[in-house]
Amino acid sequence: MPNPTRQQIIDAHEALDTLCRETGVKTPVNALKWIILKALPPKPTPTMAEVEWDDDKHYLAEAEHPEYGKVIMFGKNFFFGHIRIMRTKEKGALWIFAEPGTLTPTGKRYTLTEVQE
Structure with a gap:
């Protein structure tokens, strides 16, 4: 994925979080999670479209x-x-x-x- 869109980056981070939550084994999964996070672009900061106005x-x-x-x-x-x-x-x-x-x-x-x- 050479130039992922903002939404693709958010989806990848959410998929990784879901995968880690649903797996019963903690230590190996967490170690792998950090390896994957190093390869992913940082999760974008939410825009006001994703935040309820207060x-x-x-x-x-x-x-x-x-x-x-x-x-x-x-x-x-x-x-x-x-x-x-x-x-x-x-x-x-x-x-x-x-x-x-x-x-x-x-x-x-x-x-x-x-x-x-």
Whole structure:
């Protein structure tokens, strides 16, 4: 498999996990699992299409978009399924809706704070 797709990589990792769980012998299987994992590409990070939107976790969270780079997520349009994003300040402000499958959360979140002047 010279250039496996994202889904093929995920399927291979899940198949390996299932195989290891369903086998009664632990030590030899675990040793073989690590050999196989070294040959597999790393499991891709889940996109927002694979994650259920949660305002507490995703409002003002950073994500990576293939075209716009790092963006900030603001909310999900539950009618169309798109996520409202803003491109970060390095590239100039841009507000758009993005497909959930194009957004990979980075784990970073932002907070709003009031500045006393």
